Amino acid sequence: MTRAVAPRPRRRDPRSIGAVCFDLDDTLYPQASWLAGAWDAVAAAAARDGIDGSALREALGVCSAQGSDGGRIIDQALARVGAPEVAVGPLVDAFRTYEPAHLDPYAGAAEALTRLAGRVPLGLISDGDPQIQRGKLAALGIEHVFSVVVWSDDHGREHRKPDPLPFRIAVEALGLAAADVVYVGDRPAKDVAGAVAAGIAAIRVRTGEWASDPDDPRAVQSCANVVEAIDELLRWLERH
Secondary structure, eight states: OOOOOOOOOOOOOOSOOSEEEEOOBTTTBOHHHHHHHHHHHHHHHHHHTTSOHHHHHHHHHHHHHTOSTTOOHHHHHHHHTTOTTSOOHHHHHHHHHOOOSOOOOSTTHHHHHHHHHTTSOEEEEEOSOHHHHHHHHHHHTOGGGOSEEEEGGGGOGGGOTTSSHHHHHHHHHHTSOGGGEEEEESOIIIIIHHHHHTTOEEEEEOOGGGTTSOOSSOOSEEESSHHHHHHHHHHHHHHO
């Protein structure tokens, strides 16, 4: 006997697309590439103070690979190389002031963003120290495609994603209703959850540190990378 199987419901498309906003780290480029340079800068600063720079660099890589959310990675690395009493302030300064000359976006991302920017305004919403984030964006060479840029820390660290405030600020700056904006990000618990809290449709990309996290909350679309997400957005624009 064959059992009838109910068709899976189709995910709704956004009602209209007036603008698209993006996350930065691990959405438009691999954050690990920036971190590698930042840890090099920290290790070099430590070596000038007589610490084994090579050993500290290895420890920084090991500690950061365990997850970036916990913080205090420099402290952990110093303890790992047996130098817990070293003043951490100058090393934190080396991290915060590191500015790469160049970062590579994900393959095809810059071209895809340019194509999309020809159709709708683009925005950027990112957590993190604004000075660091501005340096990343400049090094990526894609700042010109964004009409609106919101650094959530400019409004207080308590408003980092998934807090809806930075999303609402971007929507207001774009002069649109939340229902007419789509947000693309890599992290369900922050990017998708924050967009949903602000009434914005979200697309999740499976790249970077959080690629294996479950789709919770669920986005309107889950894509392998940002280029695939932009291609889907362009198809939606063709239909509306």
